[in-house]
Each structure stands twice: as structure tokens, then as C-alpha cells.
Amino acid sequence: MEHNEGPLMFCRAQQWFANAYGWSAEVRVYRKIHDWYTQYVAAKKWSIAAPTGQDPIPVECNPSWSWTNGVDGEYRIYVATDQELTLFCLAHPVDQKFH
Numbered sequence: 001m002e003h004n005e006g007p008l009m010f011c012r013a014q015q016w017f018a019n020a021y022g023w024s025a026e027v028r029v030y031r032k033i034h035d036w037y038t039q040y041v042a043a044k045k046w047s048i049a050a051p052t053g054q055d056p057i058p059v060e061c062n063p064s065w066s067w068t069n070g071v072d073g074e075y076r077i078y079v080a081t082d083q084e085l086t087l088f089c090l091a092h093p094v095d096q097k098f099h
Helices: 006-021 027-041 082-091
Strands: 065-068 076-079
Touching (some): 006 065, 006 082, 076 082
Antiparallel strands (some): 065 076
């Protein structure tokens, strides 16, 4: 990004995804929550009931997107499908400054 705007643009993209799809945990936290629920809740070792007809994974593990600020300045947003990416691209054409 020009003029070291990467972190700012990442935060703005992260806010856009949160507004569009709801909050999602950082990818490493997401994995730990998902693994914990899979191991204990889904296996019915604990009696934490999910609402009827819903996935027992908590809403913090948003199936549409996640993110990481990684290491060495690598900022990434992960999307589930091309649909999420397409919507973001339509909302932010490359010929316009992202704001």
C-alpha cells in the first residue's frame, strides 16, 4: 500500500466485513473455539445447549469470514466463498480509494 497505509486499510476492511457479516474471531482464536466446541460440546461431554436447529459453534466463529494480523506485518482477511469476496470487491472498486 502507498505510504504504509496497510494497517489502516486492513482495519477499514475488517470493519466492513464486520458490518456486512457480523463479527468474527481472529483465525487462531476461531480455531481454538471451534476445536473446543467440537471436542466438548458437540461430543455432549458438557451440557451447553445450542439454540434448536443451529450449529453449536458460537457466533464468534463466523462462517463467512475471519482475519489475522499474523506476523511481520502480514494482515489478512479470509472469506468462505467467492460470494463474500465479490461483494467486497463490488463495494470497493480498485479504481477508487478505499475509505
